[in-house]
Amino acid sequence: MLYGSLPVLAVMSRVIVAFSFAFLVPAVWAWFEDDRPDQLIWEAGFALTLLSGLLLWWLTRRHRRELLARDGFVLVNLVWLVLPAYSALPLYLSVPDISWSRAYFEAMSALTATGATALSGLDGLPVSVNVWRCFLQLIGGLGIMLLVVAVLPLLGLGGMQLYKAETPGPMKDTKFTPRIAETARGLWGVYFLFSLACLAAYRWAGMSWADAFMHMCTTMGLGGFSAYDASFAHFNSERIEWVAIVFMTLAGISFVRYFVVLRNRSLRPITSDHEIRTYLALLVLSTVVVTALLMIHGVYDDGLQALRMSAFHVVSLATTTGYAATDYAQWPVFAPVFLLFLGCFASCAGSTGGGIKMVRMILLVKQARRELVRIIHPRVVNPVTLAGHVVPISVMTAVLGFMLIYGAATMGLSMLLLFSGLDIVTAFSAVVATVNNIGPGLGQVGPSGNFGGLSSFQTWVLSFAMLLGRLELLSVLVLFTGHFWRK
Numbered sequence: 088m089l090y091g092s093l094p095v096l097a098v099m100s101r102v103i104v105a106f107s108f109a110f111l112v113p114a115v116w117a118w119f120e121d122d123r124p125d126q127l128i129w130e131a132g133f134a135l136t137l138l139s140g141l142l143l144w145w146l147t148r149r150h151r152r153e154l155l156a157r158d159g160f161v162l163v164n165l166v167w168l169v170l171p172a173y174s175a176l177p178l179y180l181s182v183p184d185i186s187w188s189r190a191y192f193e194a195m196s197a198l199t200a201t202g203a204t205a206l207s208g209l210d211g212l213p214v215s216v217n218v219w220r221c222f223l224q225l226i227g228g229l230g231i232m233l234l235v236v237a238v239l240p241l242l243g244l245g246g247m248q249l250y251k252a253e254t255p256g257p258m259k260d261t262k263f264t265p266r267i268a269e270t271a272r273g274l275w276g277v278y279f280l281f282s283l284a285c286l287a288a289y290r291w292a293g294m295s296w297a298d299a300f301m302h303m304c305t306t307m308g309l310g311g312f313s314a315y316d317a318s319f320a321h322f323n324s325e326r327i328e329w330v331a332i333v334f335m336t337l338a339g340i341s342f343v344r345y346f347v348v349l350r351n352r353s354l355r356p357i358t359s360d361h362e363i364r365t366y367l368a369l370l371v372l373s374t375v376v377v378t379a380l381l382m383i384h385g386v387y388d389d390g391l392q393a394l395r396m397s398a399f400h401v402v403s404l405a406t407t408t409g410y411a412a413t414d415y416a417q418w419p420v421f422a423p424v425f426l427l428f429l430g431c432f433a434s435c436a437g438s439t440g441g442g443i444k445m446v447r448m449i450l451l452v453k454q455a456r457r458e459l460v461r462i463i464h465p466r467v468v469n470p471v472t473l474a475g476h477v478v479p480i481s482v483m484t485a486v487l488g489f490m491l492i493y494g495a496a497t498m499g500l501s502m503l504l505l506f507s508g509l510d511i512v513t514a515f516s517a518v519v520a521t522v523n524n525i526g527p528g529l530g531q532v533g534p535s536g537n538f539g540g541l542s543s544f545q546t547w548v549l550s551f552a553m554l555l556g557r558l559e560l561l562s563v564l565v566l567f568t569g570h571f572w573r574k
Contacts, residue, residue: 104140339434497522520532
């Protein structure tokens with residue numbers, strides 16, 4: 088078994104080497120903004136990560152072969168467990184009074200684009216630390232392994248198994264270019280094109296270059312980290328909030344569709360997509376509902392103010408970003424619970440959002456409607472269709488299996504937190520927020536609080552929940568089955 092894992096470690100070494108160069112981004116900011124001790128932390132982080140990756144490469148350099156399906160799942164999980172450890176080290180060294188469990192939680196939250204923070208006093212942290220937290224969300228937003236897939240052909244290694252393990256959504260075998268490397272490069276190209284546009288828009292709206300860069304990273308990654316404890320309430324700017332609304336909405340749509348639009352020079356791949364139309368309709372309808380609720384309960388007297396706050400938080404939570412422009416937990420109780428519910432499914436497959444994805448919810452609704460029809464007409468032929476095509480039984484079985492495991496995992500992790508002493512609102516909402524990569528929950532971990540008050544055990548449980556959510560549960564839990572390890 089150890090010998091068979093060496094090809095996986097050989098690829099892992101190249102991932103670590105590539106990841107080491109990410110430390111240069113906060114190092115540049117530290118050079119201009121921070122003191123010399125802060126600069127040394129990033130330089131040391133770069134050197135340590137690079138050297139350990141090179142050492143692992145040298146030890147496994149002779150072990151190269153095409154990755155099997157089993158190798159792909161092992162490698163993806165290994166990457167998402169190991170890279171947060173490297174990422175946490177500079178946080179552990181630079182943030183006052185932080186434990187290793189909280190540093191690892193913060194790094195996992197960043198790379199999985201969850202946005203659940205265990206830190207307070209963000210306004211007083213060195214600029215390079217906040218840049219690092221936010222930049223990790225840009226990297227993790229679309230998936231570290233997609234970048235690796237683009238590089239693997241240059242190493243003589245195939246990447247299809249990695250793509251299947253990493254890509255969100257049920258239609259994992261669908262490719263839009265003949266080669267998987269071209270797929271990965273196409274996605275990243277579109278991703279960074281939108282990122283540049285978001286950076287320029289934030290700067291135009293009034294942010295400084297540092298704030299624009301950091302919030303661009305967390306907007307396009309739909310992660311929701313901010314450089315301020317008050318999040319977007321710090322800016323109190325209607326223009327900045329509407330820029331965020333636009334780009335969060337765009338990032339919640341499949342980047343595959345954007346690539347096809349640019350390639351075909353036609354908007355039809357988006358306008359004709361049932362999932363995208365449902366996604367946009369849900370955002371509009373939810374905004375209307377929450378706006379009406381706020382006006383009825385007198386939270387805001389100004390209708391435009393109610394619409395602004397409603398639209399911002401509906402889009403922020405539904406796309407699993409997690410920004411806050413006010414403490415929405417103080418709104419009528421329906422609103423925060425409804426927003427958390429939206430984050431469980433609203434974003435599209437192929438986007439940088441978390442949750443079970445809109446396409447799965449559509450298929451589940453169609454399946455439920457099909458069963459209701461069969462009760463009345465037992466012999467009717469009424470297959471589940473999507474975009475005019477019959478959905479294969481294998482896909483429907485996978486969706487139903489996913490939902491069963493999703494419910495069991497959410498309940499099991501919630502019970503663990505309840506066993507550890509958390510109250511039911513905090514425990515359940517924390518699990519929902521982390522498994523779906525939403526960020527803030529309710530109660531102790533609501534928008535006005537954070538995850539820093541949790542115990543080490545609770546923090547590790549939620550770190551695992553974020554990993555489960557980012558890799559869509561099955562890619563992680565398959566490692567715990569006996570069949571996976573049998574030859």
